[in-house]
Amino acid sequence: MRVTLRIWRQANAQTPGKMVTYPLEGVSEDMSFLEMLDMLNEILTERGEEPVAFDHDCREGICGMCGVVINGIAHGGQHTTTCQLHMRSFADGATIDIEPWKAGAFPVIKDLVVDRTALDRIIQAGGFISANTGSAPDAHATPAPKREADIAFDNATCIGCGACVAACPNGSAMLFTSAKITHLAMLPQGQPERYSRVKSMVAQHDDEGFGACTNIGECAQVCPKGIPMASISQLNRDLWKSMFRGEGKAQ
Amino acid sequence: MTKFIMAITGLILIGFLLAHMFGNLKLLLPDNGVEFNEYSHWLRELGYPALPHSLFLWIFRITLLAAVVLHLWSAFKLKARNDASRGAGKRYVDKKSMESSYAARTMIWGGIIIVLFVIMHLLQFTAQVLKFGYADGVKTLAPYDRVIAGFGEWWVVLIYAIAMIAVCMHISHGFYSAFATLGANTSLSARKTLKGLSLLVAVLLFLGFMIPPVLILIGVIG
Numbered sequence: 001m002r003v004t005l006r007i008w009r010q011a012n013a014q015t016p017g018k019m020v021t022y023p024l025e026g027v028s029e030d031m032s033f034l035e036m037l038d039m040l041n042e043i044l045t046e047r048g049e050e051p052v053a054f055d056h057d058c059r060e061g062i063c064g065m066c067g068v069v070i071n072g073i074a075h076g077g078q079h080t081t082t083c084q085l086h087m088r089s090f091a092d093g094a095t096i097d098i099e100p101w102k103a104g105a106f107p108v109i110k111d112l113v114v115d116r117t118a119l120d121r122i123i124q125a126g127g128f129i130s131a132n133t134g135s136a137p138d139a140h141a142t143p144a145p146k147r148e149a150d151i152a153f154d155n156a157t158c159i160g161c162g163a164c165v166a167a168c169p170n171g172s173a174m175l176f177t178s179a180k181i182t183h184l185a186m187l188p189q190g191q192p193e194r195y196s197r198v199k200s201m202v203a204q205h206d207d208e209g210f211g212a213c214t215n216i217g218e219c220a221q222v223c224p225k226g227i228p229m230a231s232i233s234q235l236n237r238d239l240w241k242s243m244f245r246g247e248g249k250a251q
Numbered sequence: 252m253t254k255f256i257m258a259i260t261g262l263i264l265i266g267f268l269l270a271h272m273f274g275n276l277k278l279l280l281p282d283n284g285v286e287f288n289e290y291s292h293w294l295r296e297l298g299y300p301a302l303p304h305s306l307f308l309w310i311f312r313i314t315l316l317a318a319v320v321l322h323l324w325s326a327f328k329l330k331a332r333n334d335a336s337r338g339a340g341k342r343y344v345d346k347k348s349m350e351s352s353y354a355a356r357t358m359i360w361g362g363i364i365i366v367l368f369v370i371m372h373l374l375q376f377t378a379q380v381l382k383f384g385y386a387d388g389v390k391t392l393a394p395y396d397r398v399i400a401g402f403g404e405w406w407v408v409l410i411y412a413i414a415m416i417a418v419c420m421h422i423s424h425g426f427y428s429a430f431a432t433l434g435a436n437t438s439l440s441a442r443k444t445l446k447g448l449s450l451l452v453a454v455l456l457f458l459g460f461m462i463p464p465v466l467i468l469i470g471v472i473g
Contacts, residue, residue, distance in 0.1 A: 008344075102337070102342045169333075171333065171337045172336065211335075212253065213254070214333075215355075217351060217355075221350040228439065229436060232431065232436075237434025239252065
């Protein structure tokens with residue numbers, strides 16, 4: 001198949017970027033989106049041009065490294081990661097716009113690669129439990145109800161790709177933050193630090209320059225792991241309760 | 252938290268609108284406004300003689316004004332923050348909306364239309380500075396006659412209809428969003444219920460507020 005790519009090229013964070021058009025022929029519909037970009041880069045390299053920089057690692061939809069805005073939709077709208085999107089999703093002769101995640105807290109490093117370490121700092125602010133080390137506890141020593149365990153697991157599947165931030169009209173990382181809050185709030189192990197965690201993580205989220213949630217729901221639509229809007233309300237509920245509790249960082 | 256202030260003040264204002272809309276329906280009573288005028292008078296004297304004259308009215312007014320001011324303050328604060336967090340310059344060359352309604356994307360603009368409308372509305376019905384439909388030389392009219400005079404003009408009804416569309420679109424997202432911010436949207440069924448209620452409140456307000464003006468314009472009332 002033949003496609004026309006319009007790709008955001010930006011040398012670094014300091015210089016302004018622009019869309020550059022690349023026609024590409026002989027693309028197989030069985031290729032993944034990233035393989036198609038590899039093919040383009042081989043051609044660019046042979047021509048002596050700078051290849052398009054893009055983030056990727058596992059290429060099987062579980063690491064969260066890849067992610068670009070394709071035709072205006074983060075990850076391309078197939079409810080999966082960019083690497084799991086295949087060229088058969090596009091019509092022959094299609095024009096495909098490819099842009100990096102864009103948000104104030106995600107500065108562009110080069111072309112389609114952005115710096116997402118702000119998300120790591122939100123996790124560092126409280127996305128963990130404190131446990132004494134030693135031998136692993138017996139599997140059934142701490143019972144967890146089935147429903148809560150399922151919600152916790154669903155939220156734990158967040159891979160931190162940042163699509164929620166890219167899609168959010170407010171550049172908010174609430175879906176990402178709420179996935180970790182909900183994951184740990186549902187489990188017995190998460191209870192001791194539950195309210196200090198939500199205070200710290202939301203404070204870090206705001207300090208990083210992410211926007212405020214207006215409950216629009218764009219994030220949940222592009223999340224490759226299906227994290228629901230319900231998680232954001234769980235975060236809000238815990239944040240409200242935390243205002244009446246002493247532990248944690250004062251807001 | 253700015254968002255909590257936004258949500259709570261928004262719900263206070265929706266509560267006020269529901270009460271206001273319900274009171275307006277007294278216009279539908281076939282008594283040439285006797286009960287409507289009595290009701291208007293009662294609103295000013297509510298609480299008397301337990302409270303001094305008009306004390307309740309002023310507490311009510313100040314509470315509403317505080318809710319409006321805090322709602323606007325939080326709106327501009329969040330807007331400034333969200334504009335900054337989108338990053339500098341134009342964001343995407345190509346961007347599609349997957350989920351968001353027109354109402355959700357235009358909350359700030361709907362809000363600005365509502366502020367302008369509320370100013371006009373108070374100048375017309377409370378202060379009687381804008382004398383829409385008044386006969387020449389008439390300075391003041393009874394509440395019922397103010398309403399009949401104003402909505403006898405088609406363009407007044409049109410302005411109100413546009414404003415009500417703005418208000419109800421704002422509420423169709425705002426009601427749900429306020430409850431989501433306050434932590435009520437924690438499951439798929441909660442989301443469906445809140446979205447349904449949100450639409451119900453918006454439609455109810457639109458119909459309740461627009462039925463009397465339209466009936467006055469076509470001559471059924473007055």
